[in-house]
Amino acid sequence: xxxxxxxxxxxxxxxxxxxxxxxxxxxxxxxxxxxxxxxxxxxxxxxxxxxxxxxxxxxxxxxxxxxxxxxxxxxxxxxxxxxxxxxxxxxxxxxxxxxxxxxxxxxxxxxxxxxxxxxxxxxxxxxxxxxxxxxxxxxxxxxxxxxxxxxxxxxxxxxxxxxxxxxxxxxxxxxxxxxxxxxxxxxxxxxxxxxxxxxxxxxxxxxxxxxxxxxxxxxxxxxxxxxxxxxxxxxxxxxxxxxxxxxxxxxxxxxxxxxxx
Amino acid sequence: xxxxxxxxxxxxxxxxxxxxxxxxxxxxxxxxxxxxxxxxxxxxxxxxxxxxxxxxxxxxxxxxxxxxxxxxxxxxxxxxxxxxxxxxxxxxxxxxxxxxxxxxxxxxxxxxxxxxxxxxxxxxxxxxxxxxxxxxxxxxxxxxxxxxxxxxxxxxxxxxxxxxxxxxxxxx
Numbered sequence: 001x002x003x004x005x006x007x008x009x010x011x012x013x014x015x016x017x018x019x020x021x022x023x024x025x026x027x028x029x030x031x032x033x034x035x036x037x038x039x040x041x042x043x044x045x046x047x048x049x050x051x052x053x054x055x056x057x058x059x060x061x062x063x064x065x066x067x068x069x070x071x072x073x074x075x076x077x078x079x080x081x082x083x084x085x086x087x088x089x090x091x092x093x094x095x096x097x098x099x100x101x102x103x104x105x106x107x108x109x110x111x112x113x114x115x116x117x118x119x120x121x122x123x124x125x126x127x128x129x130x131x132x133x134x135x136x137x138x139x140x141x142x143x144x145x146x147x148x149x150x151x152x153x154x155x156x157x158x159x160x161x162x163x164x165x166x167x168x169x170x171x172x173x174x175x176x177x178x179x180x181x182x183x184x185x186x187x188x189x190x191x192x193x194x195x196x197x198x199x200x201x202x203x204x205x206x207x208x209x210x211x212x213x214x215x216x217x218x219x220x221x222x223x224x225x226x227x228x229x230x231x232x233x234x235x236x237x238x239x240x241x242x243x244x245x246x247x248x249x250x251x252x253x254x255x256x257x258x259x260x261x
Numbered sequence: 262x263x264x265x266x267x268x269x270x271x272x273x274x275x276x277x278x279x280x281x282x283x284x285x286x287x288x289x290x291x292x293x294x295x296x297x298x299x300x301x302x303x304x305x306x307x308x309x310x311x312x313x314x315x316x317x318x319x320x321x322x323x324x325x326x327x328x329x330x331x332x333x334x335x336x337x338x339x340x341x342x343x344x345x346x347x348x349x350x351x352x353x354x355x356x357x358x359x360x361x362x363x364x365x366x367x368x369x370x371x372x373x374x375x376x377x378x379x380x381x382x383x384x385x386x387x388x389x390x391x392x393x394x395x396x397x398x399x400x401x402x403x404x405x406x407x408x409x410x411x412x413x414x415x416x417x418x419x420x421x422x423x424x425x426x427x428x429x430x431x432x433x
Contacts, residue, residue, distance in 0.1 A: 144273060237272040237382065241295035244383065248280070248293035255292075255386065256265050258412040 010127030012118055015235055017130045019138035020168045023049050025119040026231045030112035036223070037105040040216040044108025047224065048115055051169045057104045058173065061097075062213075068094045071212035131239050140166050142236045150225035158218050161225025165232055174221045177213065185210035263414040264394040268406040269381030276383055279404035283387060288397055290388035296381060317366065321358030328354025381407050388414065 003009055015024035028048065037044030042058030045051070065071055068090040076085035131142040145165045154161025158178045162171035182188055186205045193202035270276045272295075280291055332350020336343030385406075389397050394411065401409050 240272050240276065240383075244276070244293035244295050248291050250292070253290065253292045253386075256263075256388070256412070256414040258265060258415050261264070261411045261413055 008128075010125055012122035012125050013127050013129045014119070014122040015129050015142075015239075017133045017140050017142060019133055019135040019140055021166050022140065022142065022232060022235070024231060024235050025115055025122055026234070027116050027119055028112050030109045030116070033112040034105050034109040036220065037108040040213075040220065041101055041104035043216070043220050044104065044112070046170050046173070046220075047227075048108060048111050050108075050111060053107075055173070057100065060100060061104075062177075064093055064097050064100075065213075066209075067092075068097070069209060070094070070097065072209045075208040075212060126242060129239075131243075138166075138168070142232070142239055144233045144236050145229040147226045147229040147233070150229040151222055154222040154225040158221035161221055161229075165225055165229050167224065167228060170224055174217060174224075177217050181210050181214050181217070185214070187211050187214065263388055263390050264397075265412045265414050266385075266387040266389070266394075266397055266401060266409060267412065268385045268387070268401045268409040270383045270385060270404075270406055272382045273405070275404040276385065279385070279400055279406070282400050282404070283397060286393070286396060286400075288387060288389045288393055292386040294384040294386075296384065298382075317359055317362040318355075319358075320362055321355040324354035324358040325351040326354070328352075328357075 015022060033044040033047055035044075036047055040058065041061040042054040042056075045054030045057060069088045073085040073089045076082070076088065133140045150161040150164050152161075153164050157175075159171040159175035162168075162174060185207045187210075190202045190206035193199075193205065270279070276293075280293075283289075283291060329347050329351035332353075333343045333347035335350075336346030339346055341349075385401070387397055387401070398409060398411060
């Protein structure tokens with residue numbers, strides 16, 4: 001794929017099977033991508049396979065959020081406690097938040113639109129792409145993945161669904177964030193008291209600033225693994241279709257009539 | 262005389278396993294036709310040019326009859342009289358039945374569209390000699406073929422190509 005002079009070099013490729021995951025172009029609704037960026041900057045970029053951009057935006061939002069106590073302010077605002085919300089926000093950094101947040105939404109939308117065009121070009125070009133990758137780090141291959149299995153694993157501990165479909169990079173991020181949230185928000189402890197019926201204690205131990213990260217991480221893990229499991233399965237079918245058409249449709253093959261035995 | 266197999270598969274590694282095993286055992290006349298998935302919805306409302314076996318009026322008409330009868334009967338007591346209540350009962354019964362059938366067909370239609378993966382996605386045609394045929398059949402089945410049909414090849418070309426001109430059947 002990296003030999004630019006070869007006559008076998010194509011212009012656009014539909015997919016690439018790498019040790020860290022299968023990267024593929026597929027059609028996406030740009031609005032959905034933008035909405036995931038609204039949920040958490042970086043998520044939209046992960047979905048369109050721009051992992052480094054996604055990481056930069058994700059950790060930037062995470063850092064500013066921690067500095068300014070934005071999640072705590074959101075919690076107070078939704079409860080109508082405006083004075084507390086004003087008091088807790090750090091005015092030194094909060095203005096930094098707005099432009100980068102809007103950039104993440106705009107940029108993921110724009111890129112999703114572009115990638116949809118590239119998808120059409122790549123699909124029309126029928127270029128060969130690897131269906132298999134062996135390396136010292138990982139083994140990866142195209143295969144059918146069951147979306148429901150990915151979803152159920154993602155619902156247990158975030159990142160397992162992504163590991164099932166071999167999306168290592170977003171699995172690492174999801175696992176890391178889940179662990180940080182579990183450590184600093186005491187959410188498992190809170191769940192424990194909740195299950196025991198001790199609601200006041202459950203409310204007391206949980207920390208809003210950290211726990212408010214959890215819903216977006218949790219549901220993103222589910223969406224990422226489910227949606228990509230569907231697309232990987234479609235990619236497998238498509239790749240196999242093209243392979244069979246290339247190799248097993250000889251013009252010399254003659255079909256014979258005959259009664260069924 | 263040779264044998265020709267028609268088989269259907271779902272897309273999976275088994276298709277490639279079957280093909281590679283056949284090739285390993287000198288069965289090289291293989292032709293594959295990947296099918297496109299069903300994307301068209303079934304039509305809900307029948308047109309003049311075609312029906313598709315779904316009907317939205319079956320239960321509607323039965324309920325219209327029942328609603329009409331009850332409407333007429335109750336109409337003798339109610340203010341608007343038997344004619345109006347009969348019509349209202351019939352229309353109401355038909356509407357309930359129609360909505361029921363409509364929803365039922367929507368669900369069924371969705372099932373038909375989403376159940377496509379259960380059906381064949383690849384047609385594999387394999388030609389071989391009579392001696393190879395049990396092996397080919399077993400290979401196709403053991404690699405999860407959804408269906409296999411075995412047909413007798415009546416034309417002579419295959420034997421000629423296989424280099425066995427002695428057993429050529431006379432051409433008629």
